[in-house]
Amino acid sequence: MNNDHVIKQSVQHKKNDNREKGKNGSLSWWQLSLMGIGSIIGAGFFLGTSLSIKTAGPAILIDYLIGGMAAFFVFCALAEMTVRDPAPGSFRTFAKKAFGNSMGFASGWMYWLAGVLIMSSEVVALATFTRFWFPHIPLWIFTIIYSVIAFGINLLGVKNFGKIESTFALVKLTTLIVFVVFGLLLVTHVISPHAVSLSTKNVFHTFFPTGIKGMWAALIFVFFSFGGIEMIGIAAPELKNRSEVPKAGISMLIALVSVYILSIFFALSMVSWTHINASKSPFVSALMTFNIPYIDSIFNIIIISAAFSTMVGALFSVTNIIISLAEDGDAPRLFAEKNKKGTPIKALLLTGAALAAFLIFSFILPGTIYEYITTAAGVMLILNWTIILSSQIKLRSHREKDQKFNMPGYPITSYLGIALIFTAVSGGLLRGTQRMGVFISLGLIVVIFISYWVIFRGRHIVTPHKLREE
Template structure:
């Protein structure tokens, strides 16, 4: 029987176990916020936003509002369940409680596989960006070097991981805040503007130059900018006070949505959206007329820090999800083992082996095909949000009174699911995204078939 304990019974046992063991995490709420920011703001925002702007024009600002609202709904769902019943397996454990073992298996492996491909793409991007200064050094050397560094940070333990990832979060957030502050100085004529006259009305005139279809097809790119917020649920098990999850996540979401929208507003204020292209960071394009020395190198450093911290955060979260899967026997039990210092060597080894295979694929497969696969990884993360929101709806009635409650639930969960389905459907309007969506659905099907062929049969025979 898949659900032999009720949600309330599990909460009760979990709380008593924690009291007996005296388990307490190492992270403060503000560190969790910065870990979330460090894991979410990746190279894709600093570099890939150009494609989104090119596809939708100024309407991209509306897309970021929609994506930000949806991401907040997803976070709120995770926060509500985490405060009621803190679990190391986070969203996949709640999916199992709500819908049975099959959904926990599906959610966990979707997240793990998506994380592998995302880390691989970030590692290759890191190598490519570093070649900006050292073009004669082979790409694979840089890529391997960054992967080794990411594993080394995760081997340092949660406390050190939290400090390092918080530092990267501060760097990325500070960069965007400085850019916004510079924009405000220009907007209010406190420093000399660029040579050509600037008019704030040009930001949204016209608002829909590519029509509604352009805005819709770009929506999936924008959703990718919020991919990775699940790390808040995974890392929340390391909080000193589990009831501070809502505070940490709210601070993270307000920061993310604020700096995303204001940054893009000032990009569009500094330069016409028609001059932005996908081959160059829109930040570099928008600042080009200000003659800032070494602007290319400055943003290259920022993009490298963004990509690296995203990879480090993804490695932390997928490794912990693998441990959770192993504890539930949805993965070989040996991968749940930790050393005396709490280091999950075996889980890290499996994740590293899968990452190595993915990196080899990135070098031997045609570039377009690997692009489809990495796009599919982003789509899989978004599809996992549907599981998170539907899980919250199912478990809502069983949660303890007086704990954090998701605003407007269940209607906000339903609205979030609707936004996600609309976004994924919009992916079919763009060739690369269309293939990514198809591949992601195929990979989800493979995971589901694996469950029924191996886990379900094994359990039936026991």
Template sequence: MPDQSTGCNNAKGKGSTGNGSVSWWHLSLIGVGCTIGTGYFLGSAIGIRYAGPSIVFSFMLAAIGTYIVYNLLAKMTAEDPQEGSFCYYAAKAFGKWAGFSCGWNYWSSNILIMGSQLTALAILSQFWFPKIPLWIFATVYAILSLLIVLLGNNGFDKAEDLFAIIKTSAILMFILIAALALFGVIDGNGELPEFSMRQNDLLPQGMNGLWSSLIYAFYAYGGIEVIGLMAMQLKDKKEAPKAGNVMLIILTFIYVASLTMAVLLISLNAFNDKESPFVTALSMYHLPFFPHVFNGAIIIAGFSALTAALFGVTNLLVTLAKDGDAPKIFEKKLRKPKDLPLPSLGLAATGLIASVVTALLLPGKVYEYLTTAAGILLLYNWAFIILSAFKILRQKRSGIILGIMGLILLLSAVTGTIMEKSIRFGFYISMMLVALIALVTFFMNKKWKKEQRGKMSPS
């Protein structure tokens, strides 16, 4: 799951021409650490269930789509450096309505991402305490996250780098141990599953399974637009594309290598969405320490992502209010604790409460629904990035073709959720939120046009 700790800050802000302090390779490493999240550690199990070994191809296709999106965003950043990122570029390309809807779509996707993270943490905690209901764990993590935000723990931000290292180290540890298991260095309780390149083995549910798994592959790369925001901190803004390319190469290698190891180590029937596929893959081997260490590492890192996302969503709504894209009440802050945006935090907390209630009512499907809906909303913003680039950048025919290819991949991931009945409800949730945002945008746009005519009319 993406660690999206920042939002469309200063979406209509002034350009930034100052020099940053981050080198391109440092941004690449930050991007890798921030992007790997619980969505990958747990969500990939759902993708394996639908696609089988071909989940590897889903992640390769998603890497291509992600590359296209980031490359265009990085080019816009290099040409016109802005603090506001993709929301600013959407407004620049299509008008105020696009920036408004982009900002609220991003806020909504982050609320769903928080819900997905919260549920993932609860599911992972059931690894040790299977009899405790999902909603109880979700409630505990939600309260702890809110307390950290309320206390204004400044040291928490400094710990983010450490948590990123923990996540990355966990998956690299799996790749190393899995390689040793495949080569027979580590003994297991059973034989390796037979595998061939026949279609039934590669695509156990046919092309529909591969299609449905695309959303979970894209979701694992989620957060790339946040790295686009961080590109403003580069010493040389023109190195943003290079930073993104290196980051994606590293991410794709880690994802593809670990998933290939997982599907080779154990039968596909053994995977389930109640535990990480990497824990499942090594369950037949004499490694009593691994499941507990790996699970604990994911929970620590996942909780940091949840809290960082709560910080980000809260601040995003404050920014939207300052820009006139949200009610002014969300701009207000309490002096004690230090500059606490209580109304904005309250609305974000409502989203967390809704996730807890959903976990109570739909404990079996809540993670799939929230992850699917969050992934779809994320891809809507990615589509905004591509469409904005079409209008803002002067591109050669090859660049336009690449952008169209990116839109096709995004559309494929979204429509794939319709093909699978068990995750289709997540598609409906995303459609409901998009329709609501579109309706509000329509009325706001009429208001803006009326105000504009009033300014233009003679006094």
């Protein structure tokens, strides 16, 4: 491919980007906010919170405050860049403008790989939860069914996808709010528990039972609970009014932090943290003390809806990222193509093929190995936050302060966010499974950078200096 042809393609892609920026989207800010919630609250929170509680005890509440603060800093950095330039590709485009082609390449492929791995773990969880009612049906049948439905939803277009994700988000939020209200009525003795002696002293007695070390080790699980906030930036070009990105994200984070902390607080008020089983949802453990009929089935349905909407949201995000990578020459250009309805069939097929491969691995590999890999996916997702914050710091230094939206407390909050992320990831080194996940994630990141230098570096003709000028 000669340079003239490459230049012509680059100019054409720039024109396409500019047209995309000027196009009115179909989503309102509250739909985008709910889409973000739908992508973030997954089975990991409803089920995996038990492990973090067993690791940190009641001090997990402080971890969620720290996690919420870090997520807020990351979102504000992303919102500042997105409001000024709602470019397709979101954070990876900003990373490219800030640090050059290699960082944009690495950020995009880190997110795509992590997203596909998380999707594979979610669909396996979906199949496992569904077998609760149908134990004789093979697991692989349910994985195929859920995968086909998820891809079908993404084929419906952004507007219909937004409606479906918003519905799932409302189900999850409503569940947690009902749980919080139930806990509040119990604590205030509006309704009286018959089976247990309820007191908030269960929460505050020995608040740091495993010490600072336990709280530090659990922090990475908490950060995983906020994974997916990048969805706001990726879907921002679909907003009717793109200046409402901050409103959508801040509303989303307020709702998330509130229901996370309050629901865990009341769960610990209903049952001592020492009685929580790491293999069972802490909310089920809390409610089972009241002998509520069919509580396992009820929460099974809720966890299925949580896992499924997270999977659908991840599919939307990674598909858009692969399109952005292809448009910039960081992936084969055929994956940027869309049909007459605007559906990226080839990008979806690539993601589907990768998902199928990882699902096969999940059945072949030993459980511990697959757990290492899925943990690595979560670590890569969190490490990508440092790229977002670093990009915001670099790009802010090259422009005047924007009046539309600015990172509160810049630059202190930007650097503090990076410090909190590294604190959480380093805490993962304290436990065997998480330690292996951290090492694998670092290894995968090295492979991604090597792939760029070996395969894709020669395809780029635009220098980082020119990108920053644009």
